[in-house]
Structure formats: structure tokens, C-alpha cells
Amino acid sequence: MSDLLYSEEEEALRAAVRDLLADHCAAPGVIARTESATPHSPELWKALSEGMGLTGLLVPESEGGQGATHREVAVVLEELGRAVAPVPYLTSAVVATEALLACEGEEAARLLAALASGRTVGALAVALNVGPGGTYRAVRHEDGSLHGELTGIADAVAADVLLVPAEDGGLYAVDADAVTVTPQVSLDLTRPVAKVTFEGAPARLLTPDAPAAVRRALRAGAGLLVSEQLGLADWSLTETVRYLKERKQFNRPVGGFQALKHRLAQLWLEVVHTRAAARDAADALATGSDDTDVAVAVAQAYASPVAVRAAEEALQLHGGIGMTWEHPVHLYLKRAKADSIAYGTAGAHREALAALVDLQAP
Structure with missing residues (x-):
């Protein structure tokens, strides 16, 4: 039976993340960001990724990550939740990363290493309200490009690359500058959602088994x-x-x-x-x-x-x-x-x- 108590390493990680957030994520600054056009904090994201290497916790060392487990990621998310940190950690370092870990090939490996470094932010183009096994919308794939519209995509405004499910059953990578991202009204201004419009966006196949x-x-x-x-x-x-x-x-x-x-x-x-x-x-x-x-x-x-x-x-x-x-x-x-x-x-x-x-x- 697993020991669900926090290990010494996990407590040390918690202390380090809490100290970092105390320096970079004070409440007045978070509130000020919700009133601006840049809800995410690039300074905090850089400190989490380049300074502590936390964006690559789930990525194996052979792929450029830290080779940690979901337990360590959970500790990080506890502290990010305590600070309502305005960073795309859950959507990029967890959700998008897990999607890439299910893919094979050079393109998936390249993106995985990029997300692990934190220099690239990824987002899975599935509406935030969809749960495991739930029904989600897909776009049309035609002649190497994607066409359609998806709504409710969390942290799409901060993403550099989108992982997009298509109607042909494949999961494709699309650069964010090839699509139109339109912010939507969101109750939680620290994790904004957006509408993403694909008008012939060039796509790279990651896996034929998107589901x-x-x-x-x-x-x-x-x-x-x-x-x-x-x-x-x-x-x-x-x-x-x-x-x-x-x-x-x-x-x-x-x-x-x-x-x-x-x-x-x-x-x-x-x-x-x-x-x-x-x-x-x-x-x-x-x-x-x-x-x-x-x-x-x-x-x-x-x-x-x-x-x-x-x-x-x-x-x-x-x-x-x-x-x-x-x-x-x-x-x-x-x-x-x-x-x-x-x-x-x-x-x-x-x-x-x-x-x-x-x-x-x-």
C-alpha cells in the first residue's frame, strides 16, 4: 500500500515553491494583472521553469525533463492554488505534456522537450469543462491544414503551440501564430479561456489516436x-x-x-x-x-x-x-x-x- 504522507523531498519542494511565490506572486500584483491585458505573469513562469525546472517534472530525463512523478507535481499545484498563481502550469506542464507523452515520433519528442524547458507553452485545444471520457469538439483536417472553431480553451492566450484533435481521429500540433485567438469572458481572470479559429492553419500530426x-x-x-x-x-x-x-x-x-x-x-x-x-x-x-x-x-x-x-x-x-x-x-x-x-x-x-x-x- 502506498504511503500518502508527504516525503521529506516533497516538503522541501513545497517550501521552495512557497518561498518563490512569496517573492513573485503577491496578491496585489495578481489583482493588478486581472485588470490588465496580460493576465499571466511571464516573470513567475520564468522563475518556475528556468529557475526551478518545475515545468518538466512529468517529462522523463531522456526527453529533457526532470523525471519526477505526479506526486511532486501535486505539491507544486497545491502551492500554486494557495497563491492563485496566474501561470499556465496545469494546462501546459500537466495537460498538454500528458497528451504529448501519449504520442510517438520526432515532432512529439521535440515539443515535449520544449514544454519541459518552459520556453514553449502548450495548450490542449479541448474545452476546459470536458472531463475524462467526455465528448469534445474537433476540427476538420484537409490537405495538411485545419479548419474550424473551438471555444472555451484554457490559457490559449498564453500558448505558443496548440494540440488539436481533428475529425479524422488524429491529434495535431499547430503554432499559435497560425490561428486566431479571441479572449472570451471568464469568471476566473487568472486562468482565461478563449475561442480559437482555424482558417487553413498548417498542422503537424502527433498521433493518429487523438481520443x-x-x-x-x-x-x-x-x-x-x-x-x-x-x-x-x-x-x-x-x-x-x-x-x-x-x-x-x-x-x-x-x-x-x-x-x-x-x-x-x-x-x-x-x-x-x-x-x-x-x-x-x-x-x-x-x-x-x-x-x-x-x-x-x-x-x-x-x-x-x-x-x-x-x-x-x-x-x-x-x-x-x-x-x-x-x-x-x-x-x-x-x-x-x-x-x-x-x-x-x-x-x-x-x-x-x-x-x-x-x-x-x-
Whole structure:
């Protein structure tokens, strides 16, 4: 049986990433970026990729990466979630990378090394709301080029290359400067979505079996998104407890009121359960367990509502200050709400779980 506790190496990695984010990802800067035309932080991305080599954790050393596992990536995503970091880490270093790992050939290997270095950002051209095994839209492939339109593509505005499924069953690589990327209105401004229009964009075949590559990528995305949701929920709980200890009413700390103690105790219990589910999903992905699909479905079904509730409680219990634009809690609520439909809703994962364990869904 796997040990789901954090290893010394994982805790050291956490400390290093947290220190980096403290220097490069302060809340006022993140809020300012949401008001600008450049929601992503190139400085933070460079520090994560070139400075620490974190964008290549899932890539084997023989392919130019770090040869780590999903457990280490989960630790990184926890910290990125705690900071609501405006970087395309999940979409490029996890989802796009996993899709390329399912491909063979020189082009896939070249792109894999480029993504591992962080100098190239990749995005899988599948709508953010599609979960593992879900139905997604594809574009038409004709005479070596792609034609069509896809919507809801996460981090397409930051991508240098798009991995695009086509109607002929293949997965193709398309340079971002060969397509038209139109930003769409997004609740979470730190992870923007966009419409991508293909008008005869030159395409390079990566694999003739796009469904297998897409499913692998979306499963990893869903399983590791739980760690980001854990980071969001943990920050929300920690900051709320800290605030309630300092805020006084009737000359006593607000956190001393029994009704609030009960709410925070329940939230703490749910966050602890989310951590267990997140660790199980990451470990299952890392070890290639036969129960990976079950672990991912359980984790996503549980974590999504917990992250949203934690952020909602943080917003409410911070009182008037929580309603201000200057306080970062609104970033966490928006990310939690957006994450709750990313890579499949909790309901979709419960339905998938019911099929996996041969138990009829309610």
C-alpha cells in the first residue's frame, strides 16, 4: 500500500515553491494583472521553469525533463492554488505534456522537450469543462491544414503551440501564430479561456489516436486539479481563522463565538478529507494504479464543492473587507467556482464513479 504522507523531498519542494511565490506572486500584483491585458505573469513562469525546472517534472530525463512523478507535481499545484498563481502550469506542464507523452515520433519528442524547458507553452485545444471520457469538439483536417472553431480553451492566450484533435481521429500540433485567438469572458481572470479559429492553419500530426491522448491528458488534469483545489481551500481556511482571531466584537475575538467555531471545525474536517483524496489521486497517477480512474473520480467529486464552500465561507466571514476588490478572497472564490466545472463537474465524476464500481447513480 502506498504511503500518502508527504516525503521529506516533497516538503522541501513545497517550501521552495512557497518561498518563490512569496517573492513573485503577491496578491496585489495578481489583482493588478486581472485588470490588465496580460493576465499571466511571464516573470513567475520564468522563475518556475528556468529557475526551478518545475515545468518538466512529468517529462522523463531522456526527453529533457526532470523525471519526477505526479506526486511532486501535486505539491507544486497545491502551492500554486494557495497563491492563485496566474501561470499556465496545469494546462501546459500537466495537460498538454500528458497528451504529448501519449504520442510517438520526432515532432512529439521535440515539443515535449520544449514544454519541459518552459520556453514553449502548450495548450490542449479541448474545452476546459470536458472531463475524462467526455465528448469534445474537433476540427476538420484537409490537405495538411485545419479548419474550424473551438471555444472555451484554457490559457490559449498564453500558448505558443496548440494540440488539436481533428475529425479524422488524429491529434495535431499547430503554432499559435497560425490561428486566431479571441479572449472570451471568464469568471476566473487568472486562468482565461478563449475561442480559437482555424482558417487553413498548417498542422503537424502527433498521433493518429487523438481520443487516447486526450483521455490521458484530461484524466491527469482532473486528478491533479484536486491538489490545486486543496491549496485554495487550505488558504481560505487558514486566512479565515487568522482573521477571526484578530477581529474583535463586544471586546472579544470573533473566532471565540461558538457558532463560528462549529463552522470552521466542519470546514477543517472537509479540507483534511480533500487532502487525503488529492494525495490518493496523485499517487494513483504516479504509480499507474489499476484504480486510477476511481481515485480521480472520487477526488474530483469531493474536492470541487469543498473548495467552493471554503472560499464562500472565507468571503462571508471576512465581513465587509471580504467584499472589497483589494482583498484577494474574491480571486479564490472565482478560481474555485471555475475549477468546479473544469475537467468535469462533481456530478459528472459521480456518474463516472457509479459506472466504474457498478453502482447505479441516484
